[in-house]
Amino acid sequence: xxxxxxxxxxxxxxxxxxxxxxxxxxxxxxxxxxxxxxxxxxxxxxxxxxxxxxxxxxxxxxxxxxxxxxxxxxxxxxxxxxxxxxxxxx
Numbered sequence: 874x875x876x877x878x879x880x881x882x883x884x885x886x887x888x889x890x891x892x893x894x895x896x897x898x899x900x901x902x903x904x905x906x907x908x909x910x911x912x913x914x915x916x917x918x919x920x921x922x923x924x925x926x927x928x929x930x931x932x933x934x935x936x937x938x939x940x941x942x943x944x945x946x947x948x949x950x951x952x953x954x955x956x957x958x959x960x961x962x963x
Contacts (some may be wrong), residue, residue, distance in 0.1 A: 879916035885916040892920035906931050 892909045899907050899922075906923025921928055937945065937958050949956050 880915045884914060885918055888913060888916050889918035889920070891920050896920040896922050899951070906930060 877960070888911050891912050895909050896907060897910075899909075904923075906927030907921070908928060909920045911918055936947070939947065946956065
């Protein structure tokens with residue numbers, strides 16, 4: 874994904890439709906909570922369903938399972954800090 878690219882809102886709306894459809898299918902299949910995130914180019918969209926407690930537990934589990942270096946990258950992104958070093962997406 875190209876994070877420097879300008880976001881195309883038309884593309885984001887299309888991605889949002891897709892995340893919403895996926896969430897509907899998963900709810901229909903009996904899933905109690907879900908966090909769907911899709912990205913293409915610079916466009917990213919999410920769809921979240923379930924109780925607040927279940928969704929937060931799902932997100933916590935995702936974060937807990939990240940590699941330590943990926944947690945650092947995520948924290949830097951949240952904080953708006955640019956990290957130096959490698960530029961590939963490994």
